[in-house]
Amino acid sequence: MSRPASSLYEPHRRIRVLAGPVFGAACFLATLTGVVVLSVLLGSIIATVLHRPGVHPWYDVASNTRDLYEFLKALVTRVRSRDPALAGFRIGIVGSLWLLVLVAVFAIPVGIGAAVFLEEYAPPGRLRRVIQTNIANLAGVPSIVYGILGLALFVRAFGLNRLALGPTLWAGGLTLGLLILPVIVIATQEALRTVPSSLRQAALALGATHWQVIRDHVLPVALPGILTGTILGLSRAIGETAPLLMVGAAGSILRLPRGPGDRYTALPVEIYNYAKEPSAEFSTIAAGGILILVVLLLSMNAVAIFIRNRYSRSVRG
Amino acid sequence: MSALTRHIPASHSGLWAGPSRFRSLTEAGVGAFLLLCATITVLTTAGIILVLGLETLEFFEKSKVGLLHFLTGTVLNPEGGKYGILPLIWGTFQVAAGSSVIALPIGLLSAIYLSEYAPSRVRAVLKPALELLAGIPTIVYGYLALLLVTPVLKAIFEPMGIPVSTFNVASACIVVGVMIIPLVSSLSEDVLSAVPRGLREAGYALGATKFEVSTRIVLPAGLSGVMASFILAVSRAIGETMAVVLAAGMRPQITLNPFDSCETMTTYIVSVTGGEASYGSPEYLSLFAVGMALFLSTLALNLLSEIVLRRYREVYR
Amino acid sequence: MSLPEIPVVSASSKVPAPSGVPAPSPAPAPVPPEAGPVLAAYHLSVWYGTSLALKDVTIEIPRNQITALIGPSGCGKSTLLRCFNRMNDLIPGARTEGVILCDGKEITSPDTDPVALRRRIGMVFQKPNPFPKSIHENVAWGARINGYRGNMDDLVERSLRRAALWDEVKDKLHRSGMDLSGGQQQRLCIARTLAVEPEVILMDEPCSALDPISTARVEDLMDDLKSEYTIVIVTHNMQQARRVSDMTACLMLDEDSRDKNRIGVIAEFSSTDLLFTNPKDPRTEAYITGRIG
Numbered sequence: 001m002s003r004p005a006s007s008l009y010e011p012h013r014r015i016r017v018l019a020g021p022v023f024g025a026a027c028f029l030a031t032l033t034g035v036v037v038l039s040v041l042l043g044s045i046i047a048t049v050l051h052r053p054g055v056h057p058w059y060d061v062a063s064n065t066r067d068l069y070e071f072l073k074a075l076v077t078r079v080r081s082r083d084p085a086l087a088g089f090r091i092g093i094v095g096s097l098w099l100l101v102l103v104a105v106f107a108i109p110v111g112i113g114a115a116v117f118l119e120e121y122a123p124p125g126r127l128r129r130v131i132q133t134n135i136a137n138l139a140g141v142p143s144i145v146y147g148i149l150g151l152a153l154f155v156r157a158f159g160l161n162r163l164a165l166g167p168t169l170w171a172g173g174l175t176l177g178l179l180i181l182p183v184i185v186i187a188t189q190e191a192l193r194t195v196p197s198s199l200r201q202a203a204l205a206l207g208a209t210h211w212q213v214i215r216d217h218v219l220p221v222a223l224p225g226i227l228t229g230t231i232l233g234l235s236r237a238i239g240e241t242a243p244l245l246m247v248g249a250a251g252s253i254l255r256l257p258r259g260p261g262d263r264y265t266a267l268p269v270e271i272y273n274y275a276k277e278p279s280a281e282f283s284t285i286a287a288g289g290i291l292i293l294v295v296l297l298l299s300m301n302a303v304a305i306f307i308r309n310r311y312s313r314s315v316r317g
Numbered sequence: 318m319s320a321l322t323r324h325i326p327a328s329h330s331g332l333w334a335g336p337s338r339f340r341s342l343t344e345a346g347v348g349a350f351l352l353l354c355a356t357i358t359v360l361t362t363a364g365i366i367l368v369l370g371l372e373t374l375e376f377f378e379k380s381k382v383g384l385l386h387f388l389t390g391t392v393l394n395p396e397g398g399k400y401g402i403l404p405l406i407w408g409t410f411q412v413a414a415g416s417s418v419i420a421l422p423i424g425l426l427s428a429i430y431l432s433e434y435a436p437s438r439v440r441a442v443l444k445p446a447l448e449l450l451a452g453i454p455t456i457v458y459g460y461l462a463l464l465l466v467t468p469v470l471k472a473i474f475e476p477m478g479i480p481v482s483t484f485n486v487a488s489a490c491i492v493v494g495v496m497i498i499p500l501v502s503s504l505s506e507d508v509l510s511a512v513p514r515g516l517r518e519a520g521y522a523l524g525a526t527k528f529e530v531s532t533r534i535v536l537p538a539g540l541s542g543v544m545a546s547f548i549l550a551v552s553r554a555i556g557e558t559m560a561v562v563l564a565a566g567m568r569p570q571i572t573l574n575p576f577d578s579c580e581t582m583t584t585y586i587v588s589v590t591g592g593e594a595s596y597g598s599p600e601y602l603s604l605f606a607v608g609m610a611l612f613l614s615t616l617a618l619n620l621l622s623e624i625v626l627r628r629y630r631e632v633y634r
Numbered sequence: 635m636s637l638p639e640i641p642v643v644s645a646s647s648k649v650p651a652p653s654g655v656p657a658p659s660p661a662p663a664p665v666p667p668e669a670g671p672v673l674a675a676y677h678l679s680v681w682y683g684t685s686l687a688l689k690d691v692t693i694e695i696p697r698n699q700i701t702a703l704i705g706p707s708g709c710g711k712s713t714l715l716r717c718f719n720r721m722n723d724l725i726p727g728a729r730t731e732g733v734i735l736c737d738g739k740e741i742t743s744p745d746t747d748p749v750a751l752r753r754r755i756g757m758v759f760q761k762p763n764p765f766p767k768s769i770h771e772n773v774a775w776g777a778r779i780n781g782y783r784g785n786m787d788d789l790v791e792r793s794l795r796r797a798a799l800w801d802e803v804k805d806k807l808h809r810s811g812m813d814l815s816g817g818q819q820q821r822l823c824i825a826r827t828l829a830v831e832p833e834v835i836l837m838d839e840p841c842s843a844l845d846p847i848s849t850a851r852v853e854d855l856m857d858d859l860k861s862e863y864t865i866v867i868v869t870h871n872m873q874q875a876r877r878v879s880d881m882t883a884c885l886m887l888d889e890d891s892r893d894k895n896r897i898g899v900i901a902e903f904s905s906t907d908l909l910f911t912n913p914k915d916p917r918t919e920a921y922i923t924g925r926i927g
Contacts, residue, residue: 020528023604027430030423031443031502034450035482037495041457044465069402079529121351124726130375130640134362140385140619141612142556145365145584148608154370164512176362185358198763202823205719206776206830207753209340211347217765232452239454242558242583244592268456268559273459290457301452305445333831334781 042294048287068291075288079254080270084281089289094256095249096170096238099266102173103180103237108230110177111184118185119192120214139182142199147246150175155247167248169260175247180233187229191222224311231304235297241247241268267293326504369612372605378598387606393569393585395600404569408579408601409614412561413554415490415575416497420554423494423545424501428543431502433531434507444503451499456494459563462488466564474576484566484578492560497550500515504549508542508629509535541629545622552618556611582611651921669697672697672767672864673718674757675693678732680713682725685895687713689888690732691901694737694879695834697875700856700865702875702906706921710898713866714885715836718866719755720748736834747873753780756827759840764811764821764826769794769803772811772822797825817848832862835859839902841874853878872922882906884918 049071050064078088114135122128154171157163165171195218202233203213218225259265267289274286382400390401399453427447431440466488470482481487508584512535520530536543566578580588586604594600648661651694671694675689688710695701695718699823703711713722720741722728734741741751753776765772773790782789787901789817790807794800799821803814811822820840856878875882882904888897902915913919 015477016529020526023436023528023532024430027434030426031430031435031447033423033495034427034447034498034502035443037498038446038450038453040465041453044461048464049636059494109353109356111350117355118350120353121348131359135358136623137616138358138362138613138617138897140552140556141365142558142583142615144556144558144586145369145608145612145615148586148605148679149361149368151590152372152605155362156373164462165665180362181358188334197765198761199760200764201724201757201767202719202826203775204724205721205759206751206779206826207749207751208776208779209344211344212779216779221766237624239452239456241454241456242587245587268454271460272456272559272563275456275463276612280334284406286460287464291418291458292451295455297452297454302445302450304506304900305448332782332784334783 045287045290045294048143048284049291051284071288072292075285075292080252080265080273084279084285087274087282087285089267089270089292090265091253092265092289093292095253095264096267098169098260098264099173099176100234100238100255101178102169102260104234106174106177106228107180107184108238111181111230111233112188112226114181115188115192116214116219117186119212120218127209135182135185139186143179143240144246144307146175146179147243149178150243150247165261167250167263169257169262169264171247172244172249172264172266173260175243176237178242179240180237183233183236184226184229187232188222188226191225191229192218194225195221222243224307228304228308231300231307235300235304238300239268239293239297241266241272244269245272355437361553362538365612369403369605369609372602373609376599376602376606377434379597379602382599394578395589395594395603398599400599400606402582404571405580405582405607406610407571408565408569409555409581409583410539411486411575411579412489412493412557412565412581413551415486416494416554417547419491419494420497420501420550423500424546424550425543426444427498427502428505428509429504429531429536433527433535443485444506447499447503451503453496454559455496455557456559456563459560462492462560462564466491470576473565475488479576481576482566482578484564484568485576486565486579487575489561489565489579490575492564493554493557496557497553500553501546501550505539505543508546511542512538539629541625545626548618548622548625552615552622555581555618556583556615558587562587582607588612607619657738671695671735672737673713673866674735675717676735678714678730678734680710680717681727681729681731683727686879686897687765688717688898691898691900693883693900695864695866697864698860698862699880700860701881701883702868702876702879703868703885704872704875705898705901706791706887707870708718708896708898709822709885709887710896711836711885713737713837713898715757715838715866715868717742718834719752720835721747721752723748725881725911753830754832755834755836756830756832758820758823758827758835758837758840761843762779762816762820762823764814764819766810766812768808769811769814769822771828772868773829776826780830782830793825793829794822796828796859797821797852799825813902815848817844817851820844820848820852821855824852828859832863834864834866837865839870842870849874872910876910879906882909884909884913884921886913886915886917886921 010098046068049068075088076093077090078086080092082086095131114131117133118135122131141272150171150192152158154165154174157165165174199217199221200213205218208216249264249266253263253265271286271289271293273284274289277283277286376382376492379388380398382390382398382401387400389403389404390399391403392401393404435443463483467481467483467485470485474481493630509569516534516538517530520534525534528613544571561581562584565581565584567580567584569580569585571576572579589600589604592600638653647718673695676692679686679687690869691710691714693714696700705711710878717720717730717734717748718736718741721729730742732742736751737754740746765775767775770790771917773793774786777786779791791800791804794803799818802818803822811819820843824835824840841852844852853874856867859865860880867875867879883900884902885898886901891897901921902909902913903920904914909918910922
């Protein structure tokens with residue numbers, strides 16, 4: 001500090017240099033909460049499942065894994081029961097798979113279609129803005145409101161009994177389909193926007209029609225993004241509970257649905273019903289169901305995220 | 318097929334089928350289908366508003382409850398014909414406020430870490446991990462409240478002479494807060510990463526530390542985007558159902574005690590569907606009135622968030 | 635809003651202009667195909683939204699020759715080019731006035747199917763834009779959607795040979811077109827255009843993204859192709875225009891242009907030799923000698 005003017009500056013370098021790492025560490029810890037929560041969550045649920053009579057010490061990984069596997073296998077094959085020793089999720093798992101198929105059949109074509117309309121067909125202007133704002137808002141509507149919609153529209157059809165679907169798989173599938181529609185539309189739109197316009201022009205300049213360009217060039221390039229969004233949407237549908245409670249997925253169904261027009265229950269609904277029971281045995285059953293659900297959803301999401309990271313930068317220019 | 322075969326002008330060549338009538342038919346058909354898909358999304362919104370509106374009107378007609386009484390009544394007791402929504406609003410507010418206290422700071426700090434501090438390799442692992450966390454169904458968080466959070470609260474506070482109810486607001490706040498952390502951090506991170514590099518470099522060139530650049534340059538620059546993510550997170554907390562059902566219970570009351578149970582708008586809707594109320598009765602219809610209140614409050618927040626975000630985008634364009 | 639009258643320099647020494655100034659509509663009497671210009675625009679103006687981009691352009695593109703469009707940036711060269719295959723239709727708010735004829739038929743009328751038109755008037759873009767598909771598929775796709783019934787492998791080979799690319803890619807036809815070098819990609823795009831057997835090829839600065847060696851190959855190719863095709867090329871490179879073209883049109887900014895709103899007009903259109911050695915318009919002279927642009 002030789003120059004006189006310098007004495008007017010007080011850089012407090014030590015404090016400032018110290019504040020940085022402290023703040024950085026706080027930020028890092030905050031980020032870790034997510035990872036910590038995920039491990040606590042899975043850990044405590046696995047611990048609950050294993051805390052049944054005849055446990056092995058926690059470090060006996062092989063026996064514990066075998067126990068866990070046997071327990072989950074039993075849950076998958078048994079149906080709902082008053083007796084915890086006989087209770088399982090078979091009906092709910094089958095119901096959820098039915099829902100998955102129905103939701104996919106409805107929401108994937110409609111969602112991709114709406115996105116293609118918005119990005120490739122709709123002229124910029126009022127119509128497009130209205131639909132776009134509408135989809136953004138639909139994405140923020142609480143899932144239980146979709147349940148109310150499904151209840152009034154599909155289950156009851158405003159009291160018109162001839163049109164009403166009743167508490168059937170159709171009603172549940174359509175309700176969940178509407179619920180994940182915005183997810184699929186928004187993801188598809190983002191994927192379509194990454195397709196370079198030079199590609200569209202090249203195809204048009206060869207004398208291709210609008211639809212030929214989209215079918216042969218735009219959709220294939222956007223496919224990974226669309227796939228990611230679709231899987232994320234479907235996994236959201238599988239995990240939803242509240243709307244299904246509204247549209248009549250009852251917990252006390254004891255036989256497999258015979259078709260989409262039949263009554264049903266779903267895995268998360270059964271988990272909810274077991275979790276509500278005060279006894280610890282049922283709590284263990286619920287934990288087992290959650291394990292099945294979480295493993296299913298996490299693997300779906302992991303596949304989706306993998307697809308996106310793998311293909312996100314494959315086409316440029 | 319020699320290389321120098323002269324090209325025959327297209328119009329004279331018999332090898333080209335030329336445009337078929339089928340082609341223009343396909344074009345029109347595809348266009349119509351895509352428009353239909355986009356229309357379904359608009360019809361969904363229309364359906365929600367129509368269902369909620371009509372049934373809410375019917376509720377007010379049948380229950381003989383005035384709108385003012387509905388909005389200001391402090392007692393909710395369908396058996397006694399009392400339909401005051403304030404206990405539900407209070408419960409919803411408690412859960413939303415409590416979960417925000419947890420989620421907003423943690424979410425923001427982890428967004429700062431991911432955008433400013435994290436080495437790219439760490440980021441490549443943490444971002445997908447956060448996304449996986451966002452994919453866990455809410456019923457799992459509800460179960461976690463019962464299994465882990467409430468027992469821990471009991472273990473801490475009951476020795477101090479504070480009774481903790483099995484269903485309580487505090488554990489609902491904790492699990493919902495943890496649940497919305499990924500939402501806050503991922504949306505805020507997008508905004509912070511989008512702050513132009515030039516701004517950061519200008520800060521460093523003036524001799525600022527990383528801490529100062531992060532908190533005094535990047536954060537203020539992205540502030541409205543961060544606010545938008547906060548608002549969206551609050552909206553999500555308001556609309557959350559299953560985690561709250563299992564954590565906070567279903568007792569409509571106005572209390573300041575965080576260890577007592579409460580009922581939110583969403584859980585009331587679940588309790589009515591799960592109850593004995595017959596179709597068309599005032600109690601049954603009240604779920605639509607509460608659903609309307611829920612829909613309007615989340616819609617208002619979502620629109621607000623969009624407006625804030627749009628302002629942010631305008632600054633950077 | 636009244637615009638000052640700007641004389642349109644349209645006469646070319648080689649091609650007879652229609653007698654008198656043709657009215658925008660009805661179209662001039664149909665000329666028998668193979669005789670008149672393959673493409674022609676009369677009093678063509680183009681707007682993007684409310685801003686005029688091209689004003690009162692009249693030009694006749696002679697058959698089986700290379701016509702170059704030169705001029706400073708933003709003077710509407712690409713706009714004019716894209717009018718000929720109606721690619722401007724894709725830009726929201728774009729609107730044309732005046733007459734464009736292809737083989738004597740009006741192409742701006744609503745009855746003309748732009749899809750069928752683009753097949754007859756192919757286009758090569760500034761940046762090579764192969765499809766992210768195999769080389770074979772890049773060439774075959776256009777032919778397939780246009781209902782080509784001949785042997786596809788033969789067509790692909792013929793087109794790639796014609797584009798002077800066959801020897802470089804014949805062993806890797808299944809590889810992605812994106813794996814080729816920039817110059818190869820551009821020749822692939824030319825092969826792709828040739829495969830639908832167009833009559834005219836529009837080239838929008840086809841060499842601006844290429845190195846000098848690749849540029850030379852594309853220029854050789856153009857010279858080779860002009861016996862069978864009519865080529866219109868937009869270029870910023872005056873040497874290139876001089877080297878490859880038979881006719882040159884020099885576009886200029888109109889006096890009414892503002893910074894944000896540039897209006898292009900044709901300053902001069904004549905044979906390339908004449909335009910570069912003895913420009914009639916002072917603006918053309920200023921441009922080709924490097925004083926503007």
